[in-house]
Amino acid sequence: MRYAENRTVLEYAREKLDLGYAEVAQIGSWDGFKYAAASRDGAFLMNGGREALPAELSTPDIDRYVDLRRVIQQLLEESSNDVLSFRIAKEYLLKNKPRLLWIGLGQSDDWAHARRYDLVLDYLHYADTMLADLWNTLQATEPYRGRTTLIVTTDHGRGRTPADWAEHDYGIQGCQDIFIAVIGPGHAGHGRGAERPRSAPGRRRGDHPAAARPRLAPVPPGRASAATARPDCALKRAPATSSRASGARARPRRAAACP
Numbered sequence: 440m441r442y443a444e445n446r447t448v449l450e451y452a453r454e455k456l457d458l459g460y461a462e463v464a465q466i467g468s469w470d471g472f473k474y475a476a477a478s479r480d481g482a483f484l485m486n487g488g489r490e491a492l493p494a495e496l497s498t499p500d501i502d503r504y505v506d507l508r509r510v511i512q513q514l515l516e517e518s519s520n521d522v523l524s525f526r527i528a529k530e531y532l533l534k535n536k537p538r539l540l541w542i543g544l545g546q547s548d549d550w551a552h553a554r555r556y557d558l559v560l561d562y563l564h565y566a567d568t569m570l571a572d573l574w575n576t577l578q579a580t581e582p583y584r585g586r587t588t589l590i591v592t593t594d595h596g597r598g599r600t601p602a603d604w605a606e607h608d609y610g611i612q613g614c615q616d617i618f619i620a621v622i623g624p625g626h627a628g629h630g631r632g633a634e635r636p637r638s639a640p641g642r643r644r645g646d647h648p649a650a651a652r653p654r655l656a657p658v659p660p661g662r663a664s665a666a667t668a669r670p671d672c673a674l675k676r677a678p679a680t681s682s683r684a685s686g687a688r689a690r691p692r693r694a695a696a697c698p
């Protein structure tokens with residue numbers, strides 16, 4: 440099953456720039472990323488959460504990381520480990536030099552579903568180091584040095600209240616709030632901004648007033664990043680019964696879409 444009903448931006452880029460199969464790539468920790476990356480199988484290199492790469496595109500290090508992803512037990516059974524997915528993606532970048540690469544990470548979502556806000560924060564700090572590693576790798580590697588744009592974003596937000604911050608789905612206010620950060624040549628000088636749409640309970644994507652009338656406002660100095668700007672999410676550590684020990688099957692699966 441594919442989530443993308445229409446041609447995606449990755450498919451468009453491959454076609455528009457006349458790129459090869461391996462020059463556009465998606466590598467991630469969750470099969471859902473693969474099913475959302477393209478409207479058809481084989482549109483370009485797509486790698487599910489526990490799949491190997493084709494031998495001609497792989498390396499011994501990638502094969503080792505793939506083996507570890509298969510055997511390391513994860514919080515959600517359809518997920519794999521972000522550290523390993525990131526290393527696979529980085530090795531892929533260095534070996535195959537793709538023009539467009541989507542790296543899909545997911546463990547902040549896993550820990551949030553488990554209501555482990557403490558581990559969400561720990562994970563986000565580590566995710567920052569992966570971003571730094573990626574950017575520094577790009578700046579140390581031809582042909583990427585000085586001519587590559589890094590886009591960081593999320594596919595959804597989360598609920599805004601202590602009752603629903605762990606979830607995201609239709610009807611949960613807050614999961615329509617996303618962020619996007621762009622760094623690279625030609626993107627400097629825009630600073631930081633925030634769209635603060637007026638939302639109402641029960642609205643769905645397409646109904647949202649922000650879709651027709653976006654409002655941009657500067658972010659006040661000193662404000663926390665989008666990933667940590669939810670004071671109502673600063674919950675105390677969950678009791679032990681809601682942590683890893685309760686089992687992945689009891690937890691909700693990731694939602695495929697948000698309002």
Ligand SMILES: [Zn+2]
Binds near residue numbers: 549607692693
């Ligand atoms: Zn989720």
